[in-house]
Amino acid sequence: GENVEQHPSTLSVQEGDSAVIKCTYSDSASNYFPWYKQELGKRPQLIIDIRSNVGEKKDQRIAVTLNKTAKHFSLHITETQPEDSAVYFCAASIRDDKIIFGKGTRLHILP
Amino acid sequence: DSGVTQTPKHLITATGQRVTLRCSPRSGDLSVYWYQQSLDQGLQFLIQYYNGEERAKGNILERFSAQQFPDLHSELNLSSLELGDSALYFCASSVLGLNTEAFFGQGTRLTVV
Numbered sequence: 440g441e442n443v444e445q446h447p448s449t450l451s452v453q454e455g456d457s458a459v460i461k462c463t464y465s466d467s468a469s470n471y472f473p474w475y476k477q478e479l480g481k482r483p484q485l486i487i488d489i490r491s492n493v494g495e496k497k498d499q500r501i502a503v504t505l506n507k508t509a510k511h512f513s514l515h516i517t518e519t520q521p522e523d524s525a526v527y528f529c530a531a532s533i534r535d536d537k538i539i540f541g542k543g544t545r546l547h548i549l550p
Numbered sequence: 551d552s553g554v555t556q557t558p559k560h561l562i563t564a565t566g567q568r569v570t571l572r573c574s575p576r577s578g579d580l581s582v583y584w585y586q587q588s589l590d591q592g593l594q595f596l597i598q599y600y601n602g603e604e605r606a607k608g609n610i611l612e613r614f615s616a617q618q619f620p621d622l623h624s625e626l627n628l629s630s631l632e633l634g635d636s637a638l639y640f641c642a643s644s645v646l647g648l649n650t651e652a653f654f655g656q657g658t659r660l661t662v663v
Contacts, residue, residue: 473651482552482640482654483593528593537606538583538652542592 441466443531445541452519453549460514460544462529469531472505472512473538477526486527487514516546524548553577556641556655564663568629571658575622575643581605582624583652584616587638599624631662 442465452458464472473488489496489503489512496503500519505512512531516523526545532538553576563569575582584596595608599618610616613631618624628635638659642652 475654482656484552484654485651488651537595537598537608539595539608540585540593 441469441531441533441537441539443529443539443541445529445544447544448542449545449547451547451549454519454521456519458514458516458519458523458546460527460529460546462512462514462531462541464510464512464531464539466531466533467507467510468533469510471532471538472503473530473532474503474514475528475530475540477528477543479525483528519548521548521550552653552655554579554641554643554653554655556639556658558658559656560659560661562661562663563631565631565633567631567662568627569631569660571626571628571639571641571660573624573626573641573643573655575624575641576653579643579645579653580622581644581652582618582622583642583644584610584624584626585640585642587640587657588636593640596626628660633662636660636662 445462470491475483476486477483500517502515526543528543529541555574557572580601583598586594596610597616598606613629616626638657640657642654644650644652
């Protein structure tokens with residue numbers, strides 16, 4: 440069945456440094472890859488997404504890359520700030536079918 | 551505020567009982583999804599409805615069922631509850647299918663004692 444693996448499960452970076460979270464997916468028909476941020480006690484919220492016809496997308500300090508051949512996609516956060524501390528989830532979906540989430544990465548920004 | 555409303559916010563019940571969680575999607579959204587979030591399990595997809603019909607099923611137990619009504623609100627029914635069913639249950643909605651942003655409700659925290 441469909442599966443999304445996410446690494447690392449926990450990541451600590453110094454404020455101002457970059458953070459990278461990586462995901463792999465199993466179903467080559469997946470064509471939509473959103474990333475969600477969940478702050479403590481709050482709901483997941485979309486921060487960026489990418490579709491399979493695009494290799495990279497940027498939004499200010501956040502970027503996502505997609506390698507369809509390897510079935511990898513990654514989230515890059517540059518110049519990290521304290522408010523970036525949260526749990527980040529990658530996900531993959533096929534057309535209008537179910538969306539499968541990775542298990543999440545807990546990101547800690549160290550002062 | 552995402553526009554997705556879930557009730558109740560908190561629910562405490564005993565093992566063996568049955569509960570119903572309710573979700574009102576954003577105005578105009580036809581798709582509703584249910585997810586279970588346990589401490590070490592991330593977001594587990596349970597089920598998706600689109601315009602009243604079941605669209606996709608995930609790891610939903612036979613003790614759980616859901617439906618989407620003509621007014622597009624959805625209910626998740628959990629029966630014969632076990633301690634392990636304690637979790638945060640999220641509902642999300644989107645305009646069409648899943649290739650558009652899904653907006654999450656604030657979740658219902660279920661505690662089974």
